[in-house]
Amino acid sequence: MKIGKQLPAVSAINPQERREALLRDAPAPLRAGTPVDTPHTETAPSKNTSFSLQLNQQLSSMQSADSYLGDLQTRLSQLKLNLSRQISSPQPNGEESIRQTVQQVGELLKERSKRSGNSLDANLKLRLTEPVRSRFSLQGLESLEKIRQSGRETLLFSGGRQLAEPVAVVLDDEMTDEQILRRFNGSLGQAGIRAELDQNGELKFSAREGDWQKLKDQLAVQGEGKLFDKGRYVRVQSEDEQLLSFPEELQLDSFRELRRLLDSVVAGLDKVTSLREQLSNRQQEIREFLARQAHADEKQWAMDFSRSVFNLMQRSPSSYAAVTQTVVAQATISRFAVVSLLS
Structure with a gap:
């Protein structure tokens, strides 16, 4: 498992040396x-x-x-x-x-x-920079190819008390993968559900874990007789992704x-x-x-860093406009922003 490392600055040196030091010395903000x-x-x-x-x-x-x-x-x-x-x-x-x-x-x-x-x-998977999300598949919507072959159809999704009103996903003939994903995200995004493709090209959905636990047992869909039945809502069967799961009946x-x-x-x-x-x-x-x-010492850090910036500029041709832009930018940028950019 990979844990991203965005490393903040520690010491005050010139920008190039500072960037190298960041990778060695500091942990990421999570x-x-x-x-x-x-x-x-x-x-x-x-x-x-x-x-x-x-x-x-x-x-x-x-x-x-x-x-x-x-x-x-x-x-x-x-x-x-x-x-x-x-x-x-x-x-x-x-x-x-x-x-x-x-x-x-x-x-x-x-x-x-x-x-x-x-x-x-x-x-x-460690999720320290964003809320934990549940990833799941919805029965009948696992394959993009199946969705494409079904052609034009409007799907109405209902979420009981979790959705103020039904949301519609309008599918057309001969849609590309990107168009299908945009249609689902544009509509189901109102319910906090995001559509994406997994490594095998299968259609998966994700939502904030807490929200999905409330919505999953109430999510229903109505179609036009192709992907889903016409005229009535059908409860959508979902399957959550998880690293470890055991069957209810073990055949030991x-x-x-x-x-x-x-x-x-x-x-x-x-x-x-x-x-x-x-x-x-x-x-x-x-x-x-x-x-x-x-x-x-924050003040000393700021002085040393600004001095290194101007020393670097003096070693290369510059214009008054460039210096002015640099001064204005430096005057309004915080240390935290500098740390984030350099890391």
């Missing part, structure tokens, strides 16, 4: 959570407190995610052990032990949103089913382990950055 303790200094009022607060909030969110993933890792490790034992040497009470562990993992997965501080989605007397379940658990465990390692490294980067920032 998403808000609960602040944790950070070093307090006498020069705190002159610091960019909002920037440090943001990093502390990110740190808190990552700590919540790591705590949840630690518990999940423990449960998955136990399930992996039980499955391996049952495959290699079946035990009389082996199946019951597996069922209990699967139930425990399932209960833990249901607590993901609350336990992780809303920072992990159902695929266990089948070696193939045990093997399939074990492969799924191993894949999930590998992803959890990898993510925890990345979270650990990232938290350490943030702590080190905040420690370095504890004694930083």
Whole structure:
């Protein structure tokens, strides 16, 4: 799993050297959570407190995610052990032990949103810069080719109390993939639903997780007899994407089913382990950055940086207009904006 790293500036040097230093020294601004303790200094009022607060909030969110993933890792490790034992040497009470562990993992997965501080989605991807979204497919709308072949049709979507009024998606003949996506996004966007294509070219939808949980059981559609029935609303069946899921009825007397379940658990465990390692490294980067920032002087930083900018300009031909634009731009730009641009 990849966690994007947008790294802020720490020291004051010329723009080129500063950019190189950013990549080495500073962690990325991510998403808000609960602040944790950070070093307090006498020069705190002159610091960019909002920037440090943001990093502390990110740190808190990552700590919540790591705590949840630690518990999940423990449960998955136990399930992996039980499955391996049952495959290699079946035990009389082996199946019951597996069922209990699967139930425990399932209960833990249901607590993901609350336990992780809303920072992990159902695929266990870290979402610190945006609200967690659910990704799902809608039965009857999985294939763009099927939608294209059905031709002209108007689909009316109803969401009960979650939608003030039905929204219409108007489909025409011989539409391109991009046109189909625009039609769905233009209409379903009113309900907070976004249409997109997955890696296999299949049509998927996404919505904020909290909103989707309220809407999914009320979403219905009415068509014109092609994709969906005419004259009446039909409840739309959806299937949420998630990294780990278990069938309601486990066929544990089948070696193939045990093997399939074990492969799924191993894949999930590998992803959890990898993510925890990345979270650990990232938290350490943030702590080190905040420690370095504890004694930083904002005024001195601004003076040094502005001096390096003008020194760079003096080494190359320039005009009065260019200097004027630079002065005006620098006078109105904040440090946080500079940090974000350079990272």
